[in-house]
Amino acid sequence: xxxxxxxxxxxxxxxxxxxxxxxxxxxxxxxxxxxxxxxxxxxxxxxxxxxxxxxxxxxxxxxxxxxxxxxxxxxxxxxxxxxxxxxxxxxxxxxxxxxxxxxxxxxxxxxxxxxxxxxxxxxxxxxxxxxxxxxxxxxxxxxxxxxxxxxxxxxxxxxxxxxxxxxxxxxxxxxxxxxxxxxxxxxxxxxxxxxxxxxxxxxxxxxxxxxxxxxxxxxxxxxxxxxxxxxxxxxxxxxxxxxxxxxxxxxxxxxxxxxxxxxxxxxxxxxxxxxxxxxxxxxxxxxxxxxxxxxxxxxxxxxxxxxxxxxxxxxxxxxxxxxxxxxxxxxxxxxxxxxxxx
Amino acid sequence: xxxxxxxxxxxxxxxxxxxxxxxxxxxxxxxxxxxxxxxxxxxxxxxxxxxxxxxxxxxxxxxxxxxxxxxxxxxxxxxxxxxxxxxxxxxxxxxxxxxxxxxxxxxxxxxxxxxxxxxxxxxxxxxxxxxxxxxxxxxxxxxxxxxxxxxxxxxxxxxxxxxxxxxxxxxxxxxxxxxxxxxxxxxxxxxxxxxxxxxxxxxxxxxxxxxxxxxxxxxxxxxxxxxxxxxxxxxxxxxxxxxxxxxxxxxxxxxxxxxxxxxxxxxxxxxxxxxxxxxxxxxxxxxxxxxxxxxxxxxxxxxxxxxxxxxxxxxxxxxxxxxxxxxxxxxxxxxxxxx
Ligand SMILES: Nc1ncnc2c1ncn2[C@@H]1O[C@H](COP(=O)(O)OP(=O)(O)OP(=O)(O)O)[C@@H](O)[C@H]1O
Ligand SMILES: Nc1ncnc2c1ncn2[C@@H]1O[C@H](COP(=O)(O)OP(=O)(O)OP(=O)(O)O)[C@@H](O)[C@H]1O
Ligand code: SF4
Ligand SMILES: [Mg+2]
Ligand SMILES: [Mg+2]
Numbered sequence: 001x002x003x004x005x006x007x008x009x010x011x012x013x014x015x016x017x018x019x020x021x022x023x024x025x026x027x028x029x030x031x032x033x034x035x036x037x038x039x040x041x042x043x044x045x046x047x048x049x050x051x052x053x054x055x056x057x058x059x060x061x062x063x064x065x066x067x068x069x070x071x072x073x074x075x076x077x078x079x080x081x082x083x084x085x086x087x088x089x090x091x092x093x094x095x096x097x098x099x100x101x102x103x104x105x106x107x108x109x110x111x112x113x114x115x116x117x118x119x120x121x122x123x124x125x126x127x128x129x130x131x132x133x134x135x136x137x138x139x140x141x142x143x144x145x146x147x148x149x150x151x152x153x154x155x156x157x158x159x160x161x162x163x164x165x166x167x168x169x170x171x172x173x174x175x176x177x178x179x180x181x182x183x184x185x186x187x188x189x190x191x192x193x194x195x196x197x198x199x200x201x202x203x204x205x206x207x208x209x210x211x212x213x214x215x216x217x218x219x220x221x222x223x224x225x226x227x228x229x230x231x232x233x234x235x236x237x238x239x240x241x242x243x244x245x246x247x248x249x250x251x252x253x254x255x256x257x258x259x260x261x262x263x264x265x266x267x268x269x270x271x272x273x274x275x276x277x278x279x280x281x282x283x284x285x286x287x288x289x290x291x292x293x294x295x296x297x298x299x300x301x302x303x304x305x306x307x308x309x310x311x312x313x314x315x316x317x318x319x320x321x322x323x324x325x326x327x328x329x330x331x332x333x334x335x336x337x338x339x340x341x342x
Numbered sequence: 343x344x345x346x347x348x349x350x351x352x353x354x355x356x357x358x359x360x361x362x363x364x365x366x367x368x369x370x371x372x373x374x375x376x377x378x379x380x381x382x383x384x385x386x387x388x389x390x391x392x393x394x395x396x397x398x399x400x401x402x403x404x405x406x407x408x409x410x411x412x413x414x415x416x417x418x419x420x421x422x423x424x425x426x427x428x429x430x431x432x433x434x435x436x437x438x439x440x441x442x443x444x445x446x447x448x449x450x451x452x453x454x455x456x457x458x459x460x461x462x463x464x465x466x467x468x469x470x471x472x473x474x475x476x477x478x479x480x481x482x483x484x485x486x487x488x489x490x491x492x493x494x495x496x497x498x499x500x501x502x503x504x505x506x507x508x509x510x511x512x513x514x515x516x517x518x519x520x521x522x523x524x525x526x527x528x529x530x531x532x533x534x535x536x537x538x539x540x541x542x543x544x545x546x547x548x549x550x551x552x553x554x555x556x557x558x559x560x561x562x563x564x565x566x567x568x569x570x571x572x573x574x575x576x577x578x579x580x581x582x583x584x585x586x587x588x589x590x591x592x593x594x595x596x597x598x599x600x601x602x603x604x605x606x607x608x609x610x611x612x613x614x615x616x617x618x619x620x621x622x623x624x625x626x627x628x629x630x631x632x633x634x635x636x637x638x639x640x641x642x643x644x645x646x647x648x649x650x651x652x653x654x655x656x657x658x659x660x661x662x663x664x665x666x667x668x669x670x671x672x673x674x675x676x677x678x679x680x681x
Binding site (some may be wrong): 043044154172199204205223229269271280281284285 | 398421508509511512539541542543546547549565567569570571573605606608609610611612613614616617618619622624625626627628629
């Protein structure tokens with residue numbers, strides 16, 4: 001096992017709204033080691049983005065971290081910093097935000113101001129993070145980093161406004177900005193979702209190459225199982241704010257255990273070679289205010305055990321080394337519950 | 343099951359061009375055109391699905407709207423088989439066009455914005471039946487309920503409004519409306535892109551089932567190549583308004599022949615992590631200016647094979663000898679095929 005960089009424990013981020021409480025992130029555990037890529041997958045609304053935003057406390061109002069720890073280990077010899085406890089307005093979290101952990105978004109336009117050149121915005125980031133650096137050097141560094149992320153003619157493009165770049169090029173510029181502080185952790189939230197597949201392939205290749213070069217860790221968030229398969233060494237599958245399964249990517253693909261993971265993989269056209277019809281998951285995700293006493297997936301689950309899955313929350317079971325599943329099918333917990341013989 | 347293209351295709355388009363005028367230069371004096379669809383010829387047989395792929399801006403949606411005559415193409419023919427007659431939609435009077443158009447329906451990407459929020463499900467699905475067939479009250483309800491059953495919507499929701507439905511259900515409403523007038527051809531423009539993975543497969547199965555039940559033909563536009571591979575009998579690859587390659591799905595996947603198809607198909611990530619780091623043909627991240635397309639082959643600035651002829655002369659779609667129904671627009675297709 002490598003060195004720990006981030007350890008999320010029982011994180012809960014809720015939105016208290018007039019209509020009810022949205023338990024966007026409802027008790028997740030996740031670790032990221034130095035230099036590795038971890039993926040979070042799940043359907044729309046399952047809490048992937050809020051989970052990632054919670055790490056830097058940049059979730060939208062009125063989202064609040066209501067429980068849990070986010071232990072960040074910048075230095076092996078020192079005790080970790082619990083990011084969940086920091087005041088989001090104080091310097092220390094600000095410093096980590098721009099300097100050590102950076103974020104790339106699905107829509108690069110949100111990261112850039114439309115009225116300044118991309119060069120000025122990236123230079124700004126260099127200047128903030130290096131008090132000794134002068135303007136001229138910052139510009140030179142900016143051109144270097146634009147070149148590094150594969151932007152052709154960086155000496156010219158440095159003076160371009162965001163709208164003058166193609167979607168793929170803007171995404172590269174945003175990656176350049178995120179890298180300008182040489183982060184220890186890069187959080188990429190659907191970094192290629194709005195791009196064509198040919199451009200997506202370039203961006204994924206770029207992220208891999210940069211990771212090899214700089215050794216940073218990557219937390220990649222996506223609804224696309226193929227992207228985690230391409231990028232991540234570990235994957236966590238989310239459903240309605242909770243983890244249902246996590247582990248090594250090869251292990252999860254070869255031996256998926258949770259009925260939701262199995263059903264997701266089975267429903268992919270890429271896996272159904274000749275079948276007349278695809279496998280489906282019945283029903284759809286309930287609205288976010290829904291509170292279930294049992295397992296969140298029980299209403300849609302083909303294998304749910306009546307009297308158990310709809311009555312209690314499953315706890316976690318380790319089905320193989322490092323492969324964790326939250327499901328009664330694998331748990332001893334069901335003995336003593338209900339009166340099912342099995 | 344598939345018939346030859348011996349003039350019996352349900353739809354055949356020939357040399358279709360749809361241009362949008364743009365004004366460039368001082369005071370808009372030089373008239374330029376965005377060649378959104380540029381000399382495209384293709385056909386769709388009965389009970390067949392033609393998949394259309396290509397990057398954003400390559401002209402897929404414009405092609406669909408041109409076939410519907412929602413955007414009027416400036417040149418070419420749109421031949422539609424009606425009984426034993428073949429009609430050119432571009433030559434019909436407005437009245438004739440209206441009666442033919444009900445045989446061609448469209449399904450849209452965004453089930454949220456394509457449904458009128460102030461209309462109940464009954465009115466959304468029933469509207470075409472009211473307008474075209476004059477159905478009313480009970481007769482209309484009955485027909486709408488049949489359609490709801492067809493697409494897997496519970497008829498008890500007859501009087502509900504779109505906001506009370508999930509994305510997948512809304513897409514079912516859109517499909518039911520498209521089916522109301524018994525179309526022959528359905529043009530589906532990214533019908534599952536806005537849906538979750540778990541809902542996507544429900545909708546794909548539904549489209550397949552309906553195709554068999556009603557003998558429908560589909561043009562299926564999608565940027566998700568694994569879906570196109572799954573659902574299509576034949577595939578057409580577009581690039582900058584041009585058709586680069588077309589042929590049976592088995593001939594296009596897994597590799598294709600055209601250098602652009604090859605790059606496109608190599609870029610699809612696999613959900614199987616054991617396949618990671620397979621060789622991807624990376625393309626230069628160049629933007630094609632749609633109002634100022636490259637000379638010769640529109641793909642030449644990004645093509646790794648390009649030679650002088652590619653810069654000078656536009657290649658035409660030509661049959662590939664070794665594989666039936668497979669056509670490619672590339673000067674160097676023999677050379678590329680050896681690679
Ligand atoms: N500003 C907000 N106010 C209220 N609820 C919110 C807010 N932002 C997010 N939520 C809720 O939190 C839950 C998780 O949202 P989140 O954006 O994390 O999902 P996601 O997994 O990233 O989905 P997607 O794949 O669509 O991006 C959702 O139910 C969402 O409605
Ligand atoms: N009404 C219009 N006026 C002017 N230009 C247009 C119009 N509609 C489309 N275009 C242009 O025509 C070209 C083709 O657009 P189209 O929407 O058909 O592409 P597409 O392949 O459907 O792309 P996407 O995958 O993004 O949906 C683009 O350059 C687009 O900007
Ligand atoms: S015609 Fe030339 S430029 Fe176009 S794809 Fe073929 S080899 Fe490449
Ligand atoms: Mg999100
Ligand atoms: Mg389109």
